Amino acid sequence: xxxxxxxxxxxxxxxxxxxxxxxxxxxxxxxxxxxxxxxxxxxxxxxxxxxxxxxxxxxxxxxxxxxxxxxxxxxxxxxxxxxxxxxxxxxxxxxxxxxxxxxxxxxxxxxxxxxxxxxxxxxxxxxxxxxxxxxxxxxxxxxxxxxxxxxxxxxxxxxxxxxxxxxxxxxxxxxxxxxxxxxxxxxxxxxxxxxxxxxxxxxxxxxxxxxxxxxxxxxxxxxxxxxxxxxxxxxxxxxxxxxxxxxxxxxxxxxxxxxxxxxxxxxxxxxxxxxxxxxxxxxxxxxxxxxxxxxxxxxxxxxxxxxxxxxxxxxxxxxxxxxxxxxxxxxxxxxxxxxxxxxxxxxxxxxxxxxxxxxxxxxxxxxxxxxxxxxxxxxxxxxxxxxxxxxxxxxxxxxxxxxx
Amino acid sequence: xxxxxxxxxxxxxxxxxxxxxxxxxxxxxxxxxxxxxxxxxxxxxxxxxxxxxxxxxxxxxxxxxxxxxxxxxxxxxxxxxxxxxxxxxxxxxxxxxxxxxxxxxxxxxxxxxxxxxxxxxxxxxxxxxxxxxxxxxxxxxxxxxxxxxxxxxxxxxxxxxxxxxxxxxxxxxxxxxxxxxxxxxxxxxxxxxxxxxxxxxxxxxxxxxxxxxxxxxxxxxxxxxxxxxxxxxxxxxxxxxxxxxxxxxxxxxxxxxxxxxxxxxxxxxxx
Numbered sequence: 001x002x003x004x005x006x007x008x009x010x011x012x013x014x015x016x017x018x019x020x021x022x023x024x025x026x027x028x029x030x031x032x033x034x035x036x037x038x039x040x041x042x043x044x045x046x047x048x049x050x051x052x053x054x055x056x057x058x059x060x061x062x063x064x065x066x067x068x069x070x071x072x073x074x075x076x077x078x079x080x081x082x083x084x085x086x087x088x089x090x091x092x093x094x095x096x097x098x099x100x101x102x103x104x105x106x107x108x109x110x111x112x113x114x115x116x117x118x119x120x121x122x123x124x125x126x127x128x129x130x131x132x133x134x135x136x137x138x139x140x141x142x143x144x145x146x147x148x149x150x151x152x153x154x155x156x157x158x159x160x161x162x163x164x165x166x167x168x169x170x171x172x173x174x175x176x177x178x179x180x181x182x183x184x185x186x187x188x189x190x191x192x193x194x195x196x197x198x199x200x201x202x203x204x205x206x207x208x209x210x211x212x213x214x215x216x217x218x219x220x221x222x223x224x225x226x227x228x229x230x231x232x233x234x235x236x237x238x239x240x241x242x243x244x245x246x247x248x249x250x251x252x253x254x255x256x257x258x259x260x261x262x263x264x265x266x267x268x269x270x271x272x273x274x275x276x277x278x279x280x281x282x283x284x285x286x287x288x289x290x291x292x293x294x295x296x297x298x299x300x301x302x303x304x305x306x307x308x309x310x311x312x313x314x315x316x317x318x319x320x321x322x323x324x325x326x327x328x329x330x331x332x333x334x335x336x337x338x339x340x341x342x343x344x345x346x347x348x349x350x351x352x353x354x355x356x357x358x359x360x361x362x363x364x365x366x367x368x369x370x371x372x373x374x375x376x377x378x379x380x381x382x383x384x385x386x387x388x389x390x391x392x393x394x395x396x397x398x399x400x401x402x403x404x
Numbered sequence: 405x406x407x408x409x410x411x412x413x414x415x416x417x418x419x420x421x422x423x424x425x426x427x428x429x430x431x432x433x434x435x436x437x438x439x440x441x442x443x444x445x446x447x448x449x450x451x452x453x454x455x456x457x458x459x460x461x462x463x464x465x466x467x468x469x470x471x472x473x474x475x476x477x478x479x480x481x482x483x484x485x486x487x488x489x490x491x492x493x494x495x496x497x498x499x500x501x502x503x504x505x506x507x508x509x510x511x512x513x514x515x516x517x518x519x520x521x522x523x524x525x526x527x528x529x530x531x532x533x534x535x536x537x538x539x540x541x542x543x544x545x546x547x548x549x550x551x552x553x554x555x556x557x558x559x560x561x562x563x564x565x566x567x568x569x570x571x572x573x574x575x576x577x578x579x580x581x582x583x584x585x586x587x588x589x590x591x592x593x594x595x596x597x598x599x600x601x602x603x604x605x606x607x608x609x610x611x612x613x614x615x616x617x618x619x620x621x622x623x624x625x626x627x628x629x630x631x632x633x634x635x636x637x638x639x640x641x642x643x644x645x646x647x648x649x650x651x652x653x654x655x656x657x658x659x660x661x662x663x664x665x666x667x668x669x670x671x672x673x674x675x
Contacts, residue, residue, distance in 0.1 A: 014538065024507060024534045026463040027557040028581055030566070170469050171459060180462045187463070188585040190561065288507040288534060289460060301481040302512025303459040 008254045010325065015204020015292075018328060021321035023203045024288045029183070032190045037205045039110050044212065049105065056101050057216060060134065061091045063098075064220045067228060067382070073352040079372040080379035082365075083233065084355070085221055085249060087386045094358065094387030095217060095245045096127040100196055102213030104131040107194035114138040114193045118182040120147055120175035120241075121312030122154025123358075123387060124198030129163035137194075139163040142181040144174040147312060154391060172306045175316055179290055199242025200320030203291025207247075207320050214248025221382060222252050233382035234375075235260035239363040240334065241277065241314035243323045245386035250332060260333070263323060264367045266309035267336035277307035277315050280327050280334040289317070294324045310339035310395060311359035313387075337366040343399060345369050346389065358387035359395065407500040407528050408553055408576045411450055412611045412632065419671045421628040423448050423664055424613055426504065426637030428455035428471035429488055430480025431644060436652060438491045440644070443653040445499050447660025448667075453531070453635065456485050456505030463533045465588035467638040470645065482509040482518070486525040493526035500528040502555060502576070507534045515543045519550035529553035529576045537573035544573065557581050558604060560596060568607045577611040577633060580604060585616070588638030592617045594626050601630045621666035628667045636663065 015021045023033060043049040057063040066089070070082045087095040107115055115137045119125030125141040132139030141158055145167040148155055158165050171177040179202075186195040200207045200214075218236075225232050236253055238246035240263040253259045265278035276282065279295040287296040289304060297305050297317035309315045326332035337345075342359055345366035349357050357365060361384070368381045375381075389396070397404065405413070415422050425444045429437050441452055457475035461468060482505075489501055503522065510518050510532065522530065529552055535543060537556060547554045553576030558567060561584060571578060582597055597614060604612050614627045615635025624634045640656060647655040 022539050023536060024539055025536070026533045026559075026581075027536065027566075027570070028463070028559040028561055028584060030536060030559070031561040031563065170466070171473070176460060180460050183462050184465070184586045190584060285512065287511045290462070291534070293511075296508070298508065298512060300512070301483070302509035303476060303481075304508070305459075 010322065011204065011208055015208065017322045017325035020294050020324040021204055021207055021292050023291060024293065025203050025291045026187070028187045029190070029203070032186065033203055033205070035110070039106055040205055040209055043106060043109060049109070053102055053105055056105070057098065061097055061101065062089065063216065064224070065089050067221065067224050070353050073348065074372065076352060077369060077372040079377065080234070080375035080381045081377065082368050082372060083229065083380060083382045084385040085217060085382060087217060087245065087384060088355070088357065088361070088388035092127050092130050093390065094123050094127070095214060095248060096124045096198060097130065098216055098248070099198065099210050099213040099244060100124070100127040100131045103194065103196045103209065104135050104137070107137065107196070108135055110194065112192060112194040114140070114189065115196050116140045116142065116182050116185050116193055117196045117198060118142050118175065118178040119198065120144070120178070120315060121391060122147070122151040122158065123313060123391065125163070125165070126154055126157050126161070128196050128198070129158040129161035132163060133161045140185065141165050142168050142178040142185070144168050144172070144178050146173040147175065147178070150312065151391070175312070176290070176304065199244045200247045200322060201242045201290055201292060201294070201318055207292065207322055210244050211247040211251055211322065214244050215251045217245065217248040217384065218250065218252035221249060225382070229380060232256060232259055233380040235262055236382045236384070237262045237264060237364045237368050238384035239264050239314060239360045239386060240280070240319060240323060241266070241316045241360065242318070243320040245384050247320060247322055249384045250326070254331060261326070261331060262367065263332055263334045264363045265334060265336040266311060266314035266363060267338040268308035268310070270338055271336055275308040276336065277309040277317070278336040279317065279319050280323060281336040286324070292321045294318050294321045310342060311363065313358070313360040314363065335367055337363050337370070341366040341370070343396065346396060355385070356389040357385055358389045359392045361386045406553065407498065408451065411500055412577065415450060421631070421667045421670060422450040422611070422613065422633035423660070423667055424451045424453055424615070424633050424635040425449050425640050425660060426453040426455060426635060427640060427644065428457055428468065428475050429485045430457060430475030430478055431471040431641065432474055432649065432652065433478045434480055434484060434488070436649070437488050439653050440656060441492045442495065443657040444660055445496060447657040448664025449499065449660060451500045451502065453502045453504045453637070454485065454489070456482055456503055456509060458506040458509060461506065463586055465586040465638060467588045467641050467645070471641045482513055486521050489525040489527050501526065502529040502531055503527055504531040505533065507532050510543070515546040519546040519552060523550040523552060527552065529555050531555040531557070531579065533557070537570055555579055560584055560600065564603065567604050571608045571610070575610065577613050578604060578608050579635065580612055580614045580631070581616045582614050582627070583617045587616055592623060597627065598630055621662050624663045625666045625670060628670050634667065
């Protein structure tokens, strides 16, 4: 294609995206990561592995997910056309399952009978519990005790699927602490356990593996856009917490220089209040956490600080290292929208299209709603609707002063 | 010769093993850390690993996690840890002090600033749990330029090639993590350790210490028979946690003396 520019081949062999990424773990985990790297190298281009992955995505997840033109919403805004990549229609209701299936197939080939995961809101935990049931793995999910309280329905879903849910009491008792605890489990049980990380963070090779499995989102779009809309979009917009749905839809578009890539972080109560989860937008200091170097929400002494977002899935102090690199290189731009703006977008989509989006995805949508009126009607904005909002009923109702 | 080198050399001449306790700076509070360090030495410590608290101590078990949380709640920071070492040095010019912690507080301070401040305070070495040798070349250069040792970990899961690579990158001593797991976990496999240590020694070119999971005189003695140094962390932190503030130093010193006595029974026994 005319607008395809240079090849992009990051990360390097040690997992670096420029100065970001890498392998920052204690010595005990090094061999486990090397084993995972070797297994992934062996299977990533293996025809049988790819065929099984694609077959599972088609028949178990229900892919490909459609691109839906939100006509009533676009009409109302009177500017650019808003198109939704419907990851909310996947089995388990979000993009998370794409990656879980890929990693489960690796675990199966590596002969690991036990899988573990960390989860914030519970979406990745539910997806992991789902694939564990599907492939017959023992499954333990670590979840901050604060999140266990806030997300009781998802905790029950994981238990229904046969997983053990372990509440984590340390630190801020949220996602980052669940990740610490899952790492501790992995260090201890490394010989029989596969750690299914849910986002494009963690030590190499995780950011690369999770990205690769999620690129099914963007690859489908590359094909669907010309078929249904005659051309590629002008901009691709996705929410960024750790950033897995965004990497999945951005990555295949990186060589298409005419396609703008926009990551939307959680501004929480506002960037200026400090109560947010937007390390890229706020230009947070670069540091090392959870096995990689990236932009991090931290205090002046290098201690990680608590983040704030109405969406539990975006409530993370770091961000995938490839996003850090895309920001610095200028290939993608990162913005943030507040809790209020995301909530407004949530309601607007419910009313105008009959689609209840996840609060995470509502952030991406909110930014599209913000810029669409300023753009001409022939512009196409492709928004990754990463998940459905059923899990957020309680949060949204509470905000509206409703109790069940 | 560095304080660390002369300490190990003196012990070797005496046929004794190094006893290396770990405590977290600022646990239970900043005022008690210097007296605690002196108590450790009075109880028989040859080198002190001083933990720099971090909000996300991924490689630590619940005991040291809690110590980190207590210290941070009282306002401990990397900058204040230097103050503690400086204070300790006023009354102890002999016992080496190694800072042990995670990368991010050092990243926030800056490598060169950290290395200079550590040297100036009287720190002898640094062990950063989440800096494997291949990720920290720039940091290692700063640490070396300041004349400090960088201590690295080796694990039961490490390959022989890894032993060699890590031995090349480090100085001072090598720290063999005796179990698969986090600090404070149980189940020491002495046979496995006995198999591993000679192979590490063959490539190390420096003393080898063993830690993670050593809890009493008996296990310390068994490890002492195999290695040059015995590291005890979580068990001491438990002692701190369980003691009334006024008793902390006495209780820790008593505990240390028990281990010291057991280790010295090995004196003259070739390993």
